[in-house]
Amino acid sequence: MYYVVMPSRDIRENLATEQYLMNQKNFDEPLVLFYIEKPCIIVGRNQNTMEELNNDYVREHQITVTRRLSGGGAVYQDLGNLCFSFVVDAQDEKFGDFQKITQPMVDALHQLGATGAAVSGRNDILIDGKKFSGNAMYTRNGKTFSHGTLSYDVDLDVLTHALKVNPDKIQSKGIKSIRSRVTNIRPYLKPEYQNLTTEQFRDILLLALFHADNLADIQEHEYQITAADQAQIDQLRQQYYDNWDWVYGKSPKFTVKNRKHFDMGTIDARLQIEHGKIQGIKFYGDFFGSQDVQQLEQQLVGVVYNYDALQQALQPIDLDQYFHGIDATAILNLIAP
Known part of the structure; x- marks a missing residue:
């Protein structure tokens, strides 16, 4: 050593x-x-x-x-x-x-x-x-x-x-x-x-x-x-x-804000919705992940803001690499309407 x-x-x-x-x-x-x-x-x-x-x-x-x-x-x-x-x-x-x-x-x-x-x-x-x-x-x-x-x-x-x-x-x-x-x-x-x-x-x-x-x-x-x-x-x-x-960055104004504490950390999701689609999304919190959560944010821009569309968008993504130890369904329920 x-x-x-x-x-x-x-x-x-x-x-x-x-x-x-x-x-x-x-x-x-x-x-x-x-x-x-x-x-x-x-x-x-x-x-x-x-x-x-x-x-x-x-x-x-x-x-x-x-x-x-x-x-x-x-x-x-x-x-x-x-x-x-x-x-x-x-x-x-x-x-x-x-x-x-x-x-x-x-x-x-x-x-x-x-x-x-x-x-x-x-x-x-x-x-x-x-x-x-x-x-x-x-x-x-x-x-x-x-x-x-x-x-x-x-x-x-x-x-x-x-x-x-x-x-x-x-x-x-x-x-x-x-x-x-x-x-x-x-x-x-x-x-x-x-x-x-x-x-x-x-x-x-x-x-x-x-x-x-x-x-x-x-x-x-x-x-x-x-x-x-x-x-x-x-x-x-x-x-x-x-x-x-x-x-510090420039915190955008989101029209949707959902926050929940899980055993493996808190996720604060903020979304800006326009014309029924996600125009901006940001994840804050003290969660851990092996990958930069900005990658996930970029993938969700443009997705129709409803449960089925978000479920389909998230399905092929390994969410554990962004939110280690937090159930994928729980994350979907957090951000979906």
């Missing part, structure tokens, strides 16, 4: 680096990345950014906002959070199997004393019934990355103010607020690991992953970003993570 420790504290730089290393570099073993950010919110690929934020609060506190390539829900991070990412060959991992791909990190946390940490639900790592890590996946060109958060000492009060969670998602989980179900992992660790900096926490986890005693022993496994790498990373940052169109 190889590793990269990113020096930047800017989420846009780090997501661009992650994307570059996945798509442009070929390693003969899995790669693990670690990065730490100043206060930021990262929305999932399929989410409507404006609807996920407390926009006044985010603007007032100068919280960076960007969008990632992977699906899933919005997350808040600050300097008390450690991000990790595993990059592997897609053929070696089943898309959506978060338990398997995050198990090395869970095992490392167990070594540090958090023996109750476990993958729960579709993509969370919990302890004592509370979430301290959310994870998401993205697949392209034979590679998969699974990246996640580790809340070590995050300001949870800021988190609850910065994110605006839709009530139907809260109700479906039987909770009163996001604050009631999140925690930091720090108090669950052994005493000697409870007063670390985030950087120290990162290094100890890195050693646990490699079963090593000091960083010098694993130095040969570290990949250093070159000047040529950085030039391409800068281009990706401008194309995606610093790009207003990518982060």
Whole structure:
């Protein structure tokens, strides 16, 4: 296994680096990345950014906002959070199997004393019934990355103010607020690991992953970003993570809006109907899929807006590649009149 420790504290730089290393570099073993950010919110690929934020609060506190390539829900991070990412060959991992791909990190946390940490639900790592890590996946060109958060000492009060969670998602989980179900992992660790900096926490986890005693022993496994790498990373940052169109886009006005929460994620479908046909359709939500949902949206433009026509249009399409784990009939019932 190889590793990269990113020096930047800017989420846009780090997501661009992650994307570059996945798509442009070929390693003969899995790669693990670690990065730490100043206060930021990262929305999932399929989410409507404006609807996920407390926009006044985010603007007032100068919280960076960007969008990632992977699906899933919005997350808040600050300097008390450690991000990790595993990059592997897609053929070696089943898309959506978060338990398997995050198990090395869970095992490392167990070594540090958090023996109750476990993958729960579709993509969370919990302890004592509370979430301290959310994870998401993205697949392209034979590679998969699974990246996640580790809340070590995050300001949870800021988190609850910065994110605006839709009530139907809260109700479906039987909770009163996001604050009631999140925690930091720090108090669950052994005493000697409870007063670390985030950087120290990162290094100890890195050693646990490699079963090593000091960083010098694993130095040969570290990949250093070159000047040529950085030039391409800068281009990706401008194309995606610093790009207003990518982060926010222009939300069209739809005449039909249907939203439903499923066990594997929420789908918010918005349709514009003209002359009895779909003129525009957009899927938002924290669902996962191995393919870009825009492909499905393009296929549905021009379809007559009735149940039979939509059923016929969707029948040959493998909807699981866009909405992993969600029944195709349920999706049809969501968007059909």
